[in-house]
Amino acid sequence: xxxxxxxxxxxxxxxxxxxxxxxxxxxxxITDFQGSLKVLxxxxxxxxxxxxxxxxxxxxxxxxxxxxEFLQKAVDAEPGSSSHALWLGRAYGRRAETxxxxxxxxxASKARRNFEKAVALDPRNLEALxxxxxxxxxxxxxxxxGYDKAFRMAEKIASVDSVEGHWAQAKLAExxxxxxxxxxxxxxxxxxxxxxxxxxxxxxxxxxxxGRYQESDQSFLRAEKIAPNSPKVMFAxxxxxxxxxxxLEEARNLLQRYLNAHLTPDxxxxxxxxxxxxxxxxx
Numbered sequence: 001x002x003x004x005x006x007x008x009x010x011x012x013x014x015x016x017x018x019x020x021x022x023x024x025x026x027x028x029x030i031t032d033f034q035g036s037l038k039v040l041x042x043x044x045x046x047x048x049x050x051x052x053x054x055x056x057x058x059x060x061x062x063x064x065x066x067x068x069e070f071l072q073k074a075v076d077a078e079p080g081s082s083s084h085a086l087w088l089g090r091a092y093g094r095r096a097e098t099x100x101x102x103x104x105x106x107x108a109s110k111a112r113r114n115f116e117k118a119v120a121l122d123p124r125n126l127e128a129l130x131x132x133x134x135x136x137x138x139x140x141x142x143x144x145x146g147y148d149k150a151f152r153m154a155e156k157i158a159s160v161d162s163v164e165g166h167w168a169q170a171k172l173a174e175x176x177x178x179x180x181x182x183x184x185x186x187x188x189x190x191x192x193x194x195x196x197x198x199x200x201x202x203x204x205x206x207x208x209x210x211g212r213y214q215e216s217d218q219s220f221l222r223a224e225k226i227a228p229n230s231p232k233v234m235f236a237x238x239x240x241x242x243x244x245x246x247x248l249e250e251a252r253n254l255l256q257r258y259l260n261a262h263l264t265p266d267x268x269x270x271x272x273x274x275x276x277x278x279x280x281x282x283x
Contacts, residue, residue: 024053031263031270033057048078052087059091060265064098067091075114082122089114089131105143111135112144119156126164129157133168137175147175163193167202179210197227201236208240216240231261235268242280252280 020043027036037057040050055071058064071088078084089111096107112135118128133153139145154172158165170185186206190199204219220240223233238254241247255277259270 021050021053024050028053028057028060029264031060031265031267033060046073048074048081048084051077052081052084055091056087056265059087059094060269062269062271064091064094068095080121082118082125082128085114085118085121086125086128086131089118089128093131093135108139108143112139123156124160126157126160129153129160130164130168133157134171137171147172150175163189163196163199166192167199170202170206174206182206183210195226197223197230197233200226201233205236205240208244213244213246229261231258231263231267234258234261235273238273238280239276242276248280252277255280 020039024036024039027033027039034057037054040046040054040057043050046054051070051074055067055069055074058067058070068088068091071084071091074081074084075088092107092114093111096104096111099107112132115128115132115135118125119132122128133150136145136150136153137147151172154165154168157168166185166189170182170189173179173181173185183203183206186199186203190196190203193199200219200223204216204223207213207216207219220233220237223230223236227233234254235258238251238258241251241254255273258273259277263270
């Protein structure tokens with residue numbers, strides 16, 4: 001009877017916490033990060049899930065220091081979570097990119113360790129595998145990077161998802177200036193996943209980087225057919241045009257449409273679109 005009474009007393013609090021998390025997640029999903037934070041920070045008791053969502057909200061608003069603080073709390077609360085470790089690694093990675101020389105190396109090393117932990121906790125966590133792969137590929141050796149490490153990680157990615165494996169092989173080939181091999185893998189990824197618009201965008205960006213603008217534009221047209229009015233396609237096309245200093249008027253129009261679109265956390269932040277718009281306008 002005592003146990004039943006205790007359960008009955010605690011049930012409303014548990015239901016309330018679950019409702020708060022659900023509401024905060026819905027706000028996060030529509031990129032209302034401040035609204036999501038308001039709900040979460042008012043919760044009297046927080047678990048690892050709540051701490052991670054707080055950290056992700058701060059990450060999305062560009063407050064990477066607070067993001068690491070709350071994501072560390074998530075890891076401490078639930079050390080067996082691959083997701084918590086992955087997001088903590090991402091937050092430290094952004095701190096490394098945005099901090100001074102004296103602190104960047106330390107943040108980068110923490111990013112790597114957390115990516116490695118995320119993969120160790122869940123070897124099939126594809127996002128963690130991809131992030132660790134990109135770290136190994138881009139970071140210098142003294143920060144734990146290296147082509148050989150990236151190659152081994154690409155093999156692990158391929159064992160989990162063949163499409164992602166071709167993307168990783170393309171990145172490796174491009175790093176070594178083996179552009180024919182890179183293109184072959186990008187085209188193979190697009191063939192294996194014909195409805196994944198990201199694969200076509202990868203190819204379009206690559207072709208533009210090779211100066212093959214007509215083929216790149218054709219790939220963007222294909223992407224628009226796969227996902228009409230997709231913010232992801234708008235942003236990628238505008239970004240590519242601006243990088244290569246062509247079709248700037250169309251790029252500005254695309255970015256204006258992007259800023260008025262309904263975005264998700266998986267889309268580039270509005271702040272990045274605004275930066276590109278200023279760049280395209282010459283200001």
